[in-house]
Amino acid sequence: MHWGNFAIIAKAAFYPHAAGLPWYVTIIYLAAAGSFVLSLKWLSSHKTARLGVKAGEIGMAAAIIATLFLPEIRQYNWIFIAGIAGAAVGILLAVLTPMTAVPQQTALSHAFGALAAALVGTAEFYSHQSHLTHFHTVVICVESLLGYLTFTGSLIAAGKLQEVLPTRPIVFKFQNPLNFIIFALAIAAAVWLAIDPAQGIVYPVFIALALLFGVMLIIPIGGGDMPTVIALLNSYAGLSAAAMGFVVNNKLLIIGGALEGSSGFILSMIMCKAMNRSFINVLFGQAQAEKAASSDDVYAGRIKNTTAEEVADFLTSARRVVIVPGYGLAVAQAQHVTGELFELLESRGVDVQFAIHPVAGRMPGHMNVLLAEADIPYDHLHEMEEINEQFGEVDVVLVNGANDVVNPDARENPNSPIAGMPILNVDKARTVVVIKRSLSPGFAGIPNPLFACDNCLMLFSDGKAATTEIIQQIKAQ
Amino acid sequence: MGESLTSNVFVFLLAAFLGYEVVRRVSPQLHTPLMALTNAISAISVVGALTIAGAGDGHTLLITLGVIATACAMVNVVGGFMITDRMLKMFKKRKGK
Structure with missing residues (x-):
């Protein structure tokens, strides 16, 4: 091939359109695009996740620097002011935001x-x-x-x-x-x-x-x-x-x-x-949920109260405990005391796992971040599909601040407004303890027959206060 | 614009498909960091903002728009990666006993 032709082909490849980018910028952009894909790919494993962030950062930095060398960028004062101001706000947001926020x-x-x-x-x-x-x-x-x-x-x-x-x-x-x-x-x-x-x-x-x-x-x-x-x-x-x-x-x-x-x-x-x-x-679809069954019919005379002392006994004498954290736990900011309870029970030889419904928390995966912040190892955090089969072998389930996601009506009552919604099958466990302020309904606005089950006990309290009290009772044993 | 549009649509579709396949494999445990990370990555739009903010002969209004856009995108460039890393740092396996 004639070298002149080669130059034309090369030029066409590097200059995709008339107002094209210089070839070195094109190459850096291409590498940056690759680094972004790698960044997301590495996020699929805990081991490589932080490497993924590095890959993304490098790609981003290279692309920005290359862009600054583009001929059409002729004045830099405002760019630097804007860049520094934006970066400062970004750093403040990233460092100061509490995990709950x-x-x-x-x-x-x-x-x-x-x-x-x-x-x-x-x-x-x-x-x-x-x-x-x-x-x-x-x-x-x-x-x-x-x-x-x-x-x-x-x-x-x-x-x-x-x-x-x-x-x-x-x-x-x-x-x-x-x-x-x-x-x-x-x-x-x-x-x-x-x-x-x-x-x-x-x-x-x-x-x-x-x-x-x-x-x-x-x-x-x-x-x-x-x-x-x-x-x-x-x-x-x-x-x-x-x-x-x-x-x-x-x-x-x-x-x-x-x-x-x-x-x-x-x-x-x-x-x-x-x-x-x-x-x-x-x-x-903001229509109000129609009343499926009056809460009186579901709950009448069938709610059993328990105390923190009793729950402490259940937990320490159990072999396997599963904690189900819900939105209420995040609202009560109870993740740190939950972490403390986890450590305490593990130190006494109880196997403690966490069952996390996909919509627990306020955004996808939020509950996992809150529990990770409370030093709960991630191999103890389980998604719904992973743990649902195992509830039959669990001695005590502790539901803290979750309601609709543990409502057996979703599974059993085809007329329920939440029929067909995937739930955590906590009712299959030997004993279920539900920490909740009152019998008020969750987002779906319907009563939860779980609370009336024979194997379910209610601990009416704030998620954080109740967990703290259970910890005190265990320590006092 | 016609020709570049076709190739841009190609790139968009392939990237969306690739993103779908890659993100599908991310554990639900890491969905919050995932959202923070993708948000940081899409802040690559800073590159477009820079070309408008840096055009020396541009109209004041245009440069002002470009400068504000640059600042906004830079918040995500810096903040997005930092908070992703801050979250990922917290995920630990059982400490060896």
């Missing part, structure tokens, strides 16, 4: 990521407005819509999780039709812009509609559905980053965004499956 922090970071994408979309719109093609406008509109709605939606989610906003669903009449109208108007504005990009005045209206739609989408969603919503916003944040890749024609952005998009999608599927609900139902 990780869901809010995650929601906030989705808001930051989405806002970045949205602002870039806006900048692209105004910088090319005079010569935008119809198609380019559509892509910018998709990026802006996703970015702005994820921005406000994530802020609302963070506010709900931080409890600065009411956690209960905010519902009103004609909510879904109103939401649909807002969305339809936003789409109409986007279509108008695509037909006539010079209509500069329509774009701000479009942004306002997208911002409003994000708020409206999340306010009707209650605290119990937050794990699904965070996962869904995770997916949206990724998709908005990918859309930005389409707008600025950068494949590395498309890859980074697609990875987050599919990850968030998988997580929200898992969350929906764990609650036996569909996306549509989580997002738009």
Whole structure:
């Protein structure tokens, strides 16, 4: 082959389009994309997980440095100020966020990521407005819509999780039709812009509609559905980053965004499956759960109370104990005393395992992080499928702050609102102790026949106070 | 734009599929760090923000948008990786007895 031809081919390979990247930047971007995939792959094992973070960091640093050398970047003062300010906020958030607040922090970071994408979309719109093609406008509109709605939606989610906003669903009449109208108007504005990009005045209206739609989408969603919503916003944040890749024609952005998009999608599927609900139902089905059975019929005369002293006896004389931590444990911040109870029982020769339902906690995997923080080794944390077969051989199950996820109605009563939802089969154990403040229903709003079972005892107390008292009783033995 | 669009859609689909296959294998125990890590990775969008913030001859409004976008994305670049590592550090196996 003639060397001249080779040079042309090489040039074509390295310069994928007219305003192409210098070849060295292309290579670094390619390596960064590879490092991101490796980073996620290494997360599949505890042993390599932290190496995965390193891989991601190296890829990210290389890509940023390479970008700074691009010829189109001509002034650096503002970039450095913005970079340092952003990094400072990032460090503060990463270091100061308590593990119980990780869901809010995650929601906030989705808001930051989405806002970045949205602002870039806006900048692209105004910088090319005079010569935008119809198609380019559509892509910018998709990026802006996703970015702005994820921005406000994530802020609302963070506010709900931080409890600065009411956690209960905010519902009103004609909510879904109103939401649909807002969305339809936003789409109409986007279509108008695509037909006539010079209509500069329509774009701000479009942004306002997208911002409003994000708020409206999340306010009707209650605290119990937050794990699904965070996962869904995770997916949206990724998709908005990918859309930005389409707008600025950068494949590395498309890859980074697609990875987050599919990850968030998988997580929200898992969350929906764990609650036996569909996306549509989580997002738009705020109907109140109909009363399946009155709690009086289920509980009347069949609730047996117990004391911390009695529970301490059960636990120390058991061979196998399984602790089921739920949302209530996270709310009561009882993870550290639970860790203490774990150590105490293990030191007395009791085998203690943890059974974790996928929607325990406030975001996917949150309960595992809280228990890991309380120094409970991860080989004692088990997912539902892994431990469900074993409950028959368990002496004592200690349910702390969980309700619907241990409701046998889901398995046995086809008329129950939660029928078919996968649950932890704690009722198969010899003895079940439920720590709960009262008999009030969980998110599903239905009574739990487990509490009336012959082998179930209720310890009415706060999750943290009860666990502390059980520890004291064991130590006093 | 047509040609680059086709190849961009290819890249998007392949990356989404690859992400699906890789993320599926992540243990549910690590789903929270997973979300933090993917969030950090998608903050690669900082690269797009940089090109807008750094365009010397750009309009003030555009540069302002680019600068804010850069700052927002940098929060996730730095914070995302750090909090992922902070969480992963806490997962320990039984200490040898």
